[in-house]
Amino acid sequence: MLSVEEARASVMDRIERLEPYRVDLLDSLGCVLAADIVSDIAVSPFDNSAMDGYAVRAADTSGATDAAPVVLRVVDHIAAGRVSSVLVGEGEAARIMTGAPVPAGADSIVMVEHTVSLDNAGSTGGTVAIGCPAVAGDHVRLAGEDVRVGETVLRAGEVVNAASVGLMAALGCAQVDVYRRPRVAIVSTGDELVGITDAPGPGQIRNSNSYSLAAQVLAAGGEPHMLGVARDNEADTRALLSRAPEFDIMVTTGGVSMGDFDVVKDVLEQIGVLDFWKVAMRPGAPQTYGTVGGTPFFGLPGNPTSTMVGFELFVRPAIRKMRGFGELDRPRVSARLAEDVKKKSDRRYFLRGVISRVAGVADADVDAPSVAPAYEARLSGRQSSAMLTAMHRANCLISLPEGLSEVAAGTIVTCIRLDEEEGTP
């Protein structure tokens, strides 16, 4: 049996980032940029006022106080979007709105709150009393202050957030190049499966795995395509598996264990390449990986929780690698195990658990697990791989290493967070 790390390395070595494609700006949110964004404009493009007030020559306002204000002649009224043709001379001011270009001659803005409107001050030809001295540069946003012409503002490889979208809009990027989301084919196998709107007959159950997998694909940023159920015979299985090359990834559930009707491995060997089919883990030791016509193929086991855990460990990082992410894994935290757990020593266990914070306790770095952790982890319910309820209640997978046959309450364990996004510091 392969270790989890060996299996994962074997999978990830052969997963390639997908090609870039061009999307409308808003559709790039949460995707990885495939090219640098270099600005061909300055932001702001011109010196402009940061305040509603008066554009003045600072020297003119020297010594001004509320009691002894400096009175200036108003020579223009500049709204945002309009360029003044007036030069502000000695003893002069221009009424100016936030974002409007600073007129020639003026070097600073006095906030309207520090002025007293005198004779028709808001309009050209009036006068205004300035109640405090300005310093050159006050409330002036200089051209290029945020972005210079030719500056690389966003870099290939970074994840687009809301502020990136705003920045790219300011630079005129109506469309941007990001790495494509993989199209993921989902196939369930089994003669016992009926559709989710069907009433299961004797011995039958509903095909829930296709749905939990599709939800996991969506959450990972892939595009799920549910191809339906392959019955437990080679012809039916071959018919669906041979569609793999239409997609970027194919994921199947079931049909990879020791059963007499587990034909997925056989079909994979006939129409593709079978790479490994057992990993030293629980749940879900039977994990088939391979390719069909070059498309990566993941044959996950059929028990509902085994399917979901296999997806977490192998398919999710593959989807993220295809999408161009640098960080492929969920955040991990150290936690103190709240109860005794027995296990088989030859397997890594991924128990469904709930971590909760222990207030005021030192938070261990996952790389320094000897520090007492700020989290406590307990099982989220019965751990049968056929039971989804414990997975549903879980906010983490508690990882228990090979080599141990029991893990005592109080042991510090590593937990894979299921409720947090990547990028946490």
Added chain:
Amino acid sequence: MLSVEEARASVMDRIERLEPYRVDLLDSLGCVLAADIVSDIAVSPFDNSAMDGYAVRAADTSGATDAAPVVLRVVDHIAAGRVSSVLVGEGEAARIMTGAPVPAGADSIVMVEHTVSLDNAGSTGGTVAIGCPAVAGDHVRLAGEDVRVGETVLRAGEVVNAASVGLMAALGCAQVDVYRRPRVAIVSTGDELVGITDAPGPGQIRNSNSYSLAAQVLAAGGEPHMLGVARDNEADTRALLSRAPEFDIMVTTGGVSMGDFDVVKDVLEQIGVLDFWKVAMRPGAPQTYGTVGGTPFFGLPGNPTSTMVGFELFVRPAIRKMRGFGELDRPRVSARLAEDVKKKSDRRYFLRGVISRVAGVADADVDAPSVAPAYEARLSGRQSSAMLTAMHRANCLISLPEGLSEVAAGTIVTCIRLDEEEGTP
């Protein structure tokens, strides 16, 4: 001026959860359930085998060893999806596949790995050697083990995750009731704005705020509708603002400050209700809130960062409340400020910052900020509210309270995480 808390409470008191609506199962991912999900079936629906192997009567296998196996007659071969009509009698066994119903008479399963196929053991009429004794119940999944008939499996108010989707599929829920995503109208104001594909002329800039807001709406799970730009006059502003009742929320940017052309407040008073228009915060003190025809209206300031911070503090929690979430706010963490910051003492500051983890250091609970934090926070760039680059690089907002005019490096401050989802323990 209102405090941030007063303004927020005033807004949130008047935000109502939207009505439930029915969506296809996969579309419920990440939404809040509006009704309990009660199962009308048991999961598993019948006793079934957890392994590929042989269904036996445990008593028959007593004392079996590899050296001295018990030999049983194979009376059936049960694939998943098929119900056996055979009763397993004394000295008999049935070949059985994972997930297949346990036949009458049998009380346990022996894994295929612990058997030796003898004379045609896989088929009815053959024999099989059992190499270890079974205990009644071994590898049998009992009917109702995961879910009982009539059990409430998911509860109104919980957020749908991938395992929830799988569970609901197993229960036959092809559609489910969740709280609706709000339709959010976005209006930018200003004579200086041109479209993002236009080349700005003198004194003009591109309308980037509509895009950063639309991205924020998407990230919060709302549905953005960009209505375009209202020019700085009452007629144009009234024409767009009067469309608010078509939507669940209207958000505008700009036109709410001290400028002579800031007409949003005036129009809001004419066609709706103006509730407050200044909050003791920076960036973005001018924050107009009100209603138009009953639709909540947020008049955010026009500077790009002020717009985004106002959205974070007021609009995002409103969207989440409409969607039925219990947790409305981003996670907060305590961090040690890495540099001196000067501020105005009458305002709460929300600085754009980057927090990074200090390995091995105690992690302070946000409610117990005296504990040394595991995070350090530094500014992500120049803090002008007109500059988006610092917002783009930020992973948090550093919240600095009123009453302080400077905050020294080393002070423990509260940071609002921008890169993490809710629900962290």
